[in-house]
Amino acid sequence: MTVKNAKIIWTEVDEAPALATYSLLPIVNAFTGVAGVPVETRDISLSGRIIANFPENLTDEQKIPDELTALGELAKTPEANIIKLPNISASVPQLKAAIKELQEKGYNLPDYPEDPKNEAEKEIKARYAKVLGSAVNPVLREGNSDRRAPLSVKNYAKKFPHSMGAWSQDSKSHVSTMNSDDFRSNEKSVTMSQATDAKIEFVAEDGTVTVLKNKVALQAGEVVDATFMSVKALQTFFGEQIADAKEKGVLFSLHMKATMMKVSDPKIFGHCVKVFYKEVIEKHADTIKELGVDFNNGLGDLYAKLQNLPEAKRIEIENDIQALYKSMPSLAMVDSSKGITNLHVPSDVIIDASMPAAIRAGGKMWGADDAEHDAKFVIPDHSYAPLYHATVEHCIANGAFDPTTMGTVPNVGLMAQKAEEYGSHNTTFEAPGNGSIRVVDAAGNVIHEHKVENGDIWRMVMVKDAPIRDWVKLAVNRAKATGWPAVFWLDETRAHDAQLITKVKEYLKEHDTAGLDIRIMNVYDAAKFSLERMRNGENTISVTGNVLRDYNTDLFPILELGTSAKMQSIVPLMNGGGLFETGAGGSAPKHVQQLVKENHLRWDSLGEFLALVPSLEQLCTATNNPKAKVLADTLDQAIGKLLDNDKSPKRKCGQLDNRGSHFYLAMYWAEALAAQTEDADLQAKFTQLAKDLADNEVKIVEELNSVQGNPADIGGYYRPDFEKTSKVMRPSATLNAIIDGFAA
Numbered sequence: 001m002t003v004k005n006a007k008i009i010w011t012e013v014d015e016a017p018a019l020a021t022y023s024l025l026p027i028v029n030a031f032t033g034v035a036g037v038p039v040e041t042r043d044i045s046l047s048g049r050i051i052a053n054f055p056e057n058l059t060d061e062q063k064i065p066d067e068l069t070a071l072g073e074l075a076k077t078p079e080a081n082i083i084k085l086p087n088i089s090a091s092v093p094q095l096k097a098a099i100k101e102l103q104e105k106g107y108n109l110p111d112y113p114e115d116p117k118n119e120a121e122k123e124i125k126a127r128y129a130k131v132l133g134s135a136v137n138p139v140l141r142e143g144n145s146d147r148r149a150p151l152s153v154k155n156y157a158k159k160f161p162h163s164m165g166a167w168s169q170d171s172k173s174h175v176s177t178m179n180s181d182d183f184r185s186n187e188k189s190v191t192m193s194q195a196t197d198a199k200i201e202f203v204a205e206d207g208t209v210t211v212l213k214n215k216v217a218l219q220a221g222e223v224v225d226a227t228f229m230s231v232k233a234l235q236t237f238f239g240e241q242i243a244d245a246k247e248k249g250v251l252f253s254l255h256m257k258a259t260m261m262k263v264s265d266p267k268i269f270g271h272c273v274k275v276f277y278k279e280v281i282e283k284h285a286d287t288i289k290e291l292g293v294d295f296n297n298g299l300g301d302l303y304a305k306l307q308n309l310p311e312a313k314r315i316e317i318e319n320d321i322q323a324l325y326k327s328m329p330s331l332a333m334v335d336s337s338k339g340i341t342n343l344h345v346p347s348d349v350i351i352d353a354s355m356p357a358a359i360r361a362g363g364k365m366w367g368a369d370d371a372e373h374d375a376k377f378v379i380p381d382h383s384y385a386p387l388y389h390a391t392v393e394h395c396i397a398n399g400a401f402d403p404t405t406m407g408t409v410p411n412v413g414l415m416a417q418k419a420e421e422y423g424s425h426n427t428t429f430e431a432p433g434n435g436s437i438r439v440v441d442a443a444g445n446v447i448h449e450h451k452v453e454n455g456d457i458w459r460m461v462m463v464k465d466a467p468i469r470d471w472v473k474l475a476v477n478r479a480k481a482t483g484w485p486a487v488f489w490l491d492e493t494r495a496h497d498a499q500l501i502t503k504v505k506e507y508l509k510e511h512d513t514a515g516l517d518i519r520i521m522n523v524y525d526a527a528k529f530s531l532e533r534m535r536n537g538e539n540t541i542s543v544t545g546n547v548l549r550d551y552n553t554d555l556f557p558i559l560e561l562g563t564s565a566k567m568q569s570i571v572p573l574m575n576g577g578g579l580f581e582t583g584a585g586g587s588a589p590k591h592v593q594q595l596v597k598e599n600h601l602r603w604d605s606l607g608e609f610l611a612l613v614p615s616l617e618q619l620c621t622a623t624n625n626p627k628a629k630v631l632a633d634t635l636d637q638a639i640g641k642l643l644d645n646d647k648s649p650k651r652k653c654g655q656l657d658n659r660g661s662h663f664y665l666a667m668y669w670a671e672a673l674a675a676q677t678e679d680a681d682l683q684a685k686f687t688q689l690a691k692d693l694a695d696n697e698v699k700i701v702e703e704l705n706s707v708q709g710n711p712a713d714i715g716g717y718y719r720p721d722f723e724k725t726s727k728v729m730r731p732s733a734t735l736n737a738i739i740d741g742f743a744a
């Protein structure tokens with residue numbers, strides 16, 4: 001069946017993947033163009049989304065339509081064929097920086113009102129809230145996730161193993177987590193027997209009722225949880241962990257997901273900053289209040305606002321901060337040369353990437369002395385901390401993993417329709433006082449109720465029935481396709497998981513599971529089981545909820561492949577169609593800094609290459625265009641050759657980088673198209689291109705590599721200048737002439 005308007009949508013995003021697109025997309029367009037495969041771009045970058053939300057302030061030329069909302073709608077239809085590159089999930093400091101850059105570029109945008117004073121400012125803040133945090137992925141993810149390392153990629157890691165830091169059996173590194181009064185222990189969960197419109201209310205101690213959320217539509221069969229983090233317990237926990245890190249002589253580090261959990265986690269982060277810097281904050285309480293410092297934005301917010309003080313006062317506070325460090329444990333650093341600590345910005349240390357990086361490095365993080373040290377990894381809530389606890393424990397006992405012999409742990413993740421915690425932004429609240437917070441159905445029955453204290457972080461979390469059923473199906477399919485054990489990481493002693501286990505058992509009955517090894521294990525046991533098998537070279541599918549989907553798909557690939565950029569990430573959409581995510585990593589801000597400094601971009605576009613294959617296959621089916629299938633098959637061969645010949649970008653300036661790897665992909669792809677005989681027309685067209693690229697290989701690589709070593713001007717960070725960036729990302733006149741000539 002052909003699908004109307006079928007085309008491939010390539011998303012324009014931020015930072016390193018956006019820069020890579022400047023080089024890669026002209027090549028992709030040239031190849032798809034001659035095969036009649038339509039590829040269109042949509043701007044869902046942070047700056048693009050900001051611009052789209054304030055049309056009335058802008059000139060016609062500056063305006064951008066709301067592409068994200070349109071793509072969100074598209075993702076609910078069978079036509080969807082979206083290649084989704086990683087984008088910035090902005091913290092408040094990043095959002096403010098992006099607004100400032102746009103203002104300087106002549107966009108008449110309002111400042112971000114941190115503390116709105118009137119209705120107009122409240123409205124502006126609400127509009128900016130739409131682009132804050134993880135605002136893109138949950139909108140597009142209308143399906144569950146299938147992330148894995150293709151065999152060719154696994155073989156590449158075996159042939160060209162990445163470095164792994166050594167683990168010592170004397171390592172003092174460890175995970176610290178709460179054991180009571182956190183989200184995990186306070187959780188209550190039910191499965192709705194019928195649909196209702198629920199309300200969330202705060203009932204003060206004097207009985208006054210305040211509505212926190214007027215209407216939450218709940219479906220029959222939906223799993224609905226409520227829980228809270230006690231702020232008193234959290235503060236006590238932070239105090240204890242700071243003292244313990246000092247006593248054990250390890251770095252203190254905090255690992256949160258303040259980007260995706262944009263309401264709860266910045267608050268938890270803020271409490272940690274306030275406990276760590278308590279002495280200074282108390283001593284200068286009046287000044288800090290006057291400055292309007294918001295510690296949820298990190299210590300960096302204090303440093304930024306100190307600039308508004310008279311010099312003597314500023315220096316006094318800065319000196320007090322330095323003096324405080326003498327009595328505190330050393331902090332893990334993000335950039336020791338610039339004095340940026342783990343507690344400076346809530347989006348610098350993001351747990352899914354930060355914990356695997358530390359584990360890969362032998363359980364170490366960087367200290368202020370620019371050396372690696374053992375660390376305390378603080379992960380306050382204990383729902384998912386056992387994953388890292390088990391991994392650290394396993395590595396201390398058994399040493400680092402060996403990429404040449406280890407097995408693989410792919411993931412089937414429950415993600416669709418804003419599943420679980422990652423969809424809870426609109427239903428997370430700070431308790432406005434002492435009392436209780438309750439969820440009440442349309443008939444007035446209480447679904448959940450918790451006694452809370454002022455400032456406690458309460459949230460309601462939902463997952464719908466249809467995504468759960470689809471997730472079980474996907475897990476069974478993957479187990480059948482591989483013959484590997486599939487483990488549902490669910491804990492019968494956790495309220496939410498107990499509801500899910502009932503459903504999983506029910507939905508498994510819908511499939512023929514004879515001969516399959518399907519298990520249900522809690523997080524710690526599942527991690528231990530998978531790690532042990534992985535060490536023995538055995539493969540185990542992890543079937544998890546949304547948070548562990550995120551954590552596992554960075555942790556295991558970073559250990560197995562050195563980076564999650566080499567993952568294949570497919571989201572079969574529930575209404576048909578596909579979302580093809582590129583890798584499982586982020587937008588790598590460090591890579592942009594390197595490009596700007598020395599014109600070397602080490603971003604690996606393998607994720608983009610891998611995403612394009614199933615996207616082309618889907619387009620072939622949707623449009624009945626067999627040429628798209630030929631493109632897909634030959635691209636797959638080209639990727640294999642690229643890996644085999646190790647033409648992936650290297651890390652150091654002067655070596656082959658992102659641009660050079662794109663050249664090799666083009667050459668190998670053209671060669672494969674020239675060699676195939678299925679489509680004579682494509683064969684004829686690509687034979688000359690393959691020859692032109694091969695004949696000029698030395699010259700092109702020389703042109704691409706010789707520009708490196710000097711600063712590169714891309715005319716912006718959040719909204720780089722198109723012309724300047726094109727020039728930087730397409731520096732080979734020879735390659736450009738060949739590709740543009742072919743496309744013409």
Ligand SMILES: NC(=O)C1=CN([C@@H]2O[C@H](COP(=O)(O)OP(=O)(O)OC[C@H]3O[C@@H](n4cnc5c(N)ncnc54)[C@H](OP(=O)(O)O)[C@@H]3O)[C@@H](O)[C@H]2O)C=CC1
Binds near residue numbers: 088586588
């Ligand atoms: N799907 C999405 O949209 C996602 C978006 N994000 C966003 O990305 C930003 C950065 O997040 P962060 O947690 O630092 O994670 P990143 O994955 O961006 O960075 C961690 C490190 O991973 C390595 N890496 C990741 N992708 C690649 C690649 N394609 N090629 C080579 N190396 C790669 C780099 O390591 P090295 O230094 O060794 O080169 C990089 O510095 C944030 O704004 C975050 O919100 C994060 C995750 C997913």
Ligand SMILES: O=C(O)CCC(=O)C(=O)O
Binds near residue numbers: 550
């Ligand atoms: O949306 C985000 O902020 C990050 C997504 C992410 O880390 C993931 O899906 O792996």
Ligand SMILES: [Mg+2]
Binds near residue numbers: 352550551554584585
């Ligand atoms: Mg992630």
